[in-house]
Amino acid sequence: MHGTSTTKLGIGVIGCGNISMTYLRNAGLFGGIELRACADISADMAAVRAKEYGIQALGLDALLADPEIDLVLNLTIPAAHFDISFAALSAGKHVFTEKPLATSAADGQRLVNEARSRGLLLGSAPDTFLGAAGRRARRLMDQGAIGRPVTGTAFMMGRGMEHWHPNPQFYYQPGGGPVFDMGPYYLTMLVNLLGPVERVMAMATRGQEERLITAEGPFKNTIFKVGTPTNVLSLLEFRSGATVTFGASWDVFRHSNHPIELHGTEGSLRLPDPDTFGGTVSLSERGTDWQDFASEGELYGARNWPYAAPDRANYRMLGVADLVRSLQTGNTPRASGSLALHVLEVMEAILRSGETQGSVAIGGDVVQPALLTEEEASSLLA
Structure with missing residues (x-):
């Protein structure tokens, strides 16, 4: 494994639309995590984000199969949340997803059960609280x-x-x-x-x-x-x-x-x-x-967000950092x-x-x- 990868958890982002810029930009604020790859239904979009943040653009299957990816950050549209999160858990990855967890409580329950049965952590936005x-x-x-x-x-x-x-x-x-x-x-x-x-x-x-x-x-x-x-x-x-x-x-x-x-x-x-x-x-x-x-x-x-809403404090990724820390402490992610x-x-x-x-x-x-x-x-x- 390369460099500091033994101490940092490798993150793969799936979904490279608007919200992804917030997470990608904030990732550098937190210790214990490292952006490694991204994927999107549009390969062009993934390539743009990968270039911006110096990470790999991969296809979905390649990202899920990559041993360097420990956690999948699911930033797809709500209708895709369940399928992507379930696939990531099935591939043995921890998951943090944008809200909502799924589009139905029944699907949400399936994700919670799947993570529990595999001993994996599942987290979800919002982390604004x-x-x-x-x-x-x-x-x-x-x-x-x-x-x-x-x-x-x-x-x-x-x-x-x-x-x-x-x-x-x-x-x-x-x-x-x-x-x-x-x-x-x-x-x-x-x-x-x-x-x-x-x-x-x-x-x-x-x-x-x-x-x-x-x-x-x-x-x-x-x-x-x-x-x-x-x-x-x-x-x-x-x-x-x-x-x-x-x-x-x-x-x-x-x-x-x-x-x-x-x-x-x-x-x-x-x-x-x-x-x-x-x-x-x-x-x-x-x-x-x-x-x-x-x-x-x-x-x-502190107000830290220069785009679109300059009056905002936007630290999306905080919940991911807390989830990653809970892997070491054994606490429940918040x-x-x-x-x-x-x-x-x-x-x-x-x-x-x-x-x-x-x-x-x-x-x-x-x-x-x-x-x-x-x-x-x-x-x-x-």
Whole structure:
């Protein structure tokens, strides 16, 4: 084996689209991992990324057969997540996949079972809850800053994709919709702070039956039919007894709801957008003025992303680094397959409740992920 490969885990990336640039760029921040190869359905795309990062462009089968690849980072489209992750596990590789874990909870369960039976690690995005804001909120919750959590709200609201995405139709068909697209960020953060969800009730509607594409591109000024709910209001009952309203909508022009607020017997906690690693966490103790905790000066909280969203702290790959470290420590990876499966089950339950108008129970044996301490967080750096 070459160079430092005995100490570093070799990573092979499958899927070289937009999101891959974030992971590839961030890989250098972390110790214990080394990018070695990439593959894509488009060989040209794989070649471009390989050249940019000085790694090998391989075909899918060659990458899965390569003994230098210890972990597959699955950055394909959601519909391909199950097949690629299952193939990688079957080839004896650890896997970390973009969200969602799979497009159905049944497939997600198969992946978790396969990894377990082979003694391999399975992880999944989002890992945003491991960022500075998520760690701060978790420490405050664990310290009892708001006492026993009683209630809360989480809102992901906007106008959808058709004003900026050149071909947004797929977002509005079954398997798409705001719950599946953005739900993982909000639900993963809530489970990180409150533990697992036990029961769900929801109402699901569509604000419009058809949508007009105004984004530049081949479909500009064309209309498409909406095939899935675009406005979902749900109630989440947590095993801990806390109840939270979660709203996800693409039928909202403008609103004033905070992304996440939690209220307990001793105070209230306010969180930033869980699709970022930074942002400000605010605490009110027993009704006093909000006390702000900024993330910019904290680890994985500084704004570091020069493209498209310069206001963001984006440290995607942090969950991979934590998973790789857990191979040495024997701890459960925090952004684990079982956590992602639980979130997938909750999302399915929300949609099912919206259809059946009844409450849906969530089973499973998932536990709240362990707090990522500041010491552990800094030990992951290169």
